[in-house]
Each structure stands twice: as structure tokens, then as C-alpha cells.
Amino acid sequence: MSDNSYISSCVTRDGSARLIFADTTSVMRYRSSLEPMSDTAMAVMGRTLTAASIMGSMGKTSEEKLTLQIRGDGPAGNITAVSDSYGNVRACMDDPTVDLPARQGGKIDVGGAVGSGSLIVMKDLGLKEPYTAVCELVSGEIAEDVTSYYARSEQTPTVCALGVRIEPDMSVSVCAGFMLQLLPFYDEGIIDLIEKNLKDIPSVTDMVFSGMDDTAVFDTILKDIPYDPLERHDIEYRCNCSRERYHTALMSLGEDEIRSLAEAGEPIETVCSFCRKKYVFETDGKTILD
Ligand SMILES: [Zn+2]
Numbered sequence: 465m466s467d468n469s470y471i472s473s474c475v476t477r478d479g480s481a482r483l484i485f486a487d488t489t490s491v492m493r494y495r496s497s498l499e500p501m502s503d504t505a506m507a508v509m510g511r512t513l514t515a516a517s518i519m520g521s522m523g524k525t526s527e528e529k530l531t532l533q534i535r536g537d538g539p540a541g542n543i544t545a546v547s548d549s550y551g552n553v554r555a556c557m558d559d560p561t562v563d564l565p566a567r568q569g570g571k572i573d574v575g576g577a578v579g580s581g582s583l584i585v586m587k588d589l590g591l592k593e594p595y596t597a598v599c600e601l602v603s604g605e606i607a608e609d610v611t612s613y614y615a616r617s618e619q620t621p622t623v624c625a626l627g628v629r630i631e632p633d634m635s636v637s638v639c640a641g642f643m644l645q646l647l648p649f650y651d652e653g654i655i656d657l658i659e660k661n662l663k664d665i666p667s668v669t670d671m672v673f674s675g676m677d678d679t680a681v682f683d684t685i686l687k688d689i690p691y692d693p694l695e696r697h698d699i700e701y702r703c704n705c706s707r708e709r710y711h712t713a714l715m716s717l718g719e720d721e722i723r724s725l726a727e728a729g730e731p732i733e734t735v736c737s738f739c740r741k742k743y744v745f746e747t748d749g750k751t752i753l754d
Pocket residue numbers: 703704705706736737738739740741
């Protein structure tokens with residue numbers, strides 16, 4: 465576990481596959497300090513946020529934004545994570561207190577909390593219409609759902625692993641993940657090696673908990689495969705909300721609703737579901753003041 469969250473990538477020397485690893489421990493630790501959360505919710509959100517960070521960092525332009533939404537029928541409700549093209553991320557969920565009994569072996573029941581439903585990926589490329597893809601959740605465990613999204617929506621063979629470790633005192637000791645993607649014209653021989661390596665490796669949670677960094681993780685997954693590191697940089701929890709944005713949103717409610725809110729004479733309180741920042745707007749009986 466690094467003090468700072470970071471994202472790091474590499475590519476096999478023959479160009480068959482790229483591998484991206486993210487240690488998002490400090491990001492999830494910060495997120496869990498914003499509001500009371502159960503361990504189940506932290507595991508659900510940590511996995512989603514890590515996946516979004518990795519997927520966002522794969523964007524083609526620096527302005528690109530990626531939203532990953534898990535809409536299941538389980539008690540967690542909807543989970544949303546938004547990443548910029550560097551992997552800076554924010555997340556929220558309907559019920560951060562959702563708490564399910566652990567499954568056999570002490571594993572947090574992420575799939576049970578999420579339920580069945582759909583995974584939605586939205587990419588805002590700065591064009592008029594964002595790119596949106598919807599596919600069915602496979603297990604609600606997030607990693608398998610992301611893998612299936614890449615296979616079905618982007619026809620890209622992908623291996624995704626995500627993990628969150630919560631200690632008995634409810635602190636986040638690990639939040640991390642990796643994604644391995646085959647590139648066009650990959651070499652079958654390399655795939656066999658990667659598959660063999662993946663069978664033998666510990667979970668990403670255990671790797672990070674034991675003190676492994678990006679290089680150690682790459683060396684393990686790409687054992688006996690030459691690779692070149694690409695980029696490594698720190699990432700953080702980042703919300704882009706502002707008073708102005710919330711005022712604009714309130715003012716877009718429509719005349720009748722604005723008037724009835726203003727006539728009540730009470731200040732209007734809004735709370736950002738991503739960063740829990742509170743914005744209070746006074747009214748003058750006719751409209752909402754900025
Ligand atoms: Zn915010």
C-alpha cells in the first residue's frame with residue numbers, strides 16, 4: 465500500500481498486451497471518511513471506483529471523462545464512479561450503509577449487495593453526444609462485469625481484477641485493481657504464458673497487502689514475458705462540484721418548482737453526493753438567490 469494512490473501501466477515488448485495497475489487505497493480511505501459507510505458498501509464502492517479510474521486512464525484524449533455506473537436490484541442501489549483521463553476519480557452510491565453478512569471464507573458479499581441489473585459506461589469525449597454502452601451484469605462482483613463489458617461492447621479480450629480489504633476496525637487497508645488487455649495482432653504464445661501466470665498469482669488484494677508495488681505486480685503477472693513500463697502517476701479523489709453548478713441545477717427545475725421552493729421562504733440545502741459538500745441557497749420569496 466502506497467501512501468499516495470497511483471496508476472501505472474506497461475506493455476509487453478512484443479505489443480501483445482497492456483497492463484494497468486492502480487493502488488487506490490488512499491483514495492478509498494478518503495472517500496470512506498466523508499460519510500458513515502459499511503464494509504460491504506466500501507467493498508462495492510472501492511471496486512467500482514478502482515475500475516472507473518483504470519478505465520478512465522485508458523482514454524484517448526486528455527479531456528475525456530468516463531462514468532461507470534452499476535445499476536443492480538440489490539440493496540446497495542445504484543453505484544456511480546466518474547474518472548478523468550488521468551484516473552482521478554469520485555464515486556457515490558444509493559445506500560452507503562448496506563450491510564450483508566460475509567460469505568463463506570469471510571468474503572464480503574459484493575455480488576449480493578449489487579444484485580442483477582446492468583453496467584453502464586459513458587464516455588464524454590467532448591463531442592455533442594457522449595458514448596454510452598449498456599450491458600448486463602454477469603455476477604455483480606464488478607471485475608467480472610467489467611471483463612464482460614470489454615468482451616461484449618468493445619470486443620477486447622480483458623482480464624480485470626479488483627479488491628478491497630477492510631480491517632475489523634473498519635479501516636481500508638487495501639483498495640486496488642489491475643486490467644490486462646490484449647492488443648490487436650497479439651501473439652498466441654504470450655497469451656498461453658499470461659494465462660498460466662494468472663492461474664498461479666495471489667489475489668490483487670493479497671499482492672498489495674503483502675507490500676507489492678506496480679513493478680512487483682507486473683513482474684508477477686508477466687513472469688517470463690519481457691515488458692516495458694509506460695507511465696506512472698499519482699491519482700486522487702477529485703470532485704468538480706461548485707456553488708455555481710448547484711445554483712444552475714436548481715434554476716433548471718422549472719418556474720413552478722422554483723416559485724414553490726422560494727415561497728416557502730426556507731433556505732434550500734443541497735449536498736453533493738460525491739464529496740458531501742453542502743451548499744445553502746437563500747430565497748427572497750420569488751426566486752433562488754445565488
Ligand atoms: Zn462535490
